[in-house]
Amino acid sequence: ISTATTLAGSNFDNCMMNASGVYCMDSDELLAVENSKAATFVTKSGTLQPRKGNPEPRYFETEFGSINSMGLPNNGVDYYLDFVSQDQINHPGKTYFLSITGFNLAEDLELLQKVTDSDFAGVVELNLSCPNVPGKPQTGYDFETVDAILKAVFDVYHKPLGVKLPPYFDIIHFDQMAEILNKYPLSYVNSINSIGNGLYINDDTETVVIKPKQGFGGIGGEYVKPTALANVHAFYQRLNKDIQIIGTGGIQTGKDIFEHILCGASMVQVGTALMVEGPVIFERLTAELEAIMAEKGYSSIEDFRGKLNYL
């Protein structure tokens, strides 16, 4: 039995990794994921300059998941490029993911130029949940802007690149986004980012639990699995088959990974549960997924990937 996968032209000896933003802020965290059973890692979304992010508390775990308004704290793209370029030397042939996010198109292109000028030989993940011009929704919900960004990006960048997408909730939005995404030579789409602007309340103190944005924040964990699975499958149904899918959202067990793969995912990313359990989680997840595959008589994830049945 193998949980190996191929994504963005690279082979991975299993199909699981961290989600950007979790266990990927600095070299200690990235090395912890590197030295775990995860197949690879993705960095925290790097920006042109380092960022402190929002005031704390900015992350909170609840019974069914998490809420965060981190505000994009990160060490800057140069830090992550230096780290991964060195890591590639220590692990020749291994493929890593670098997440980036600009605050406008010019910044996205400047970030990609830095990647081009570096020794980075992995896969770029462009975070489209990034903020947009004031008065407009996040980029991932501004379809014309997504189209313009991808056109400009693929005019200048010709190495493996995927996009991290926010969740969509309307079938027409799946149709409209897929129509745009299918125009471009994307290696993959990664669905989903956190469900934006949720609110969690401490009933005893009658207070929100995070400081930024009057307590509003992105929701992750068990709360989001149905939405994550729907987004993975909706894009699997609609995208050219050469655009693969990374499934992110609500993964706590091997069963959750099995469901993401059944919906069409070629790789999965773990966020909230990784934050809770630490990188050792990848040992449990691997064992659980392999047990399910053995029980069902599958020897590889391609035996069941995308093969969700309808009634």
Ligand SMILES: CC(C)(C)CCc1c(C(=O)O)[nH]c(=O)[nH]c1=O
């Ligand atoms: C929400 C943004 C700050 C615009 C992007 C970074 C990000 C954050 C964050 O750094 O607050 N949290 C998430 O759950 N997803 C993200 O993509």
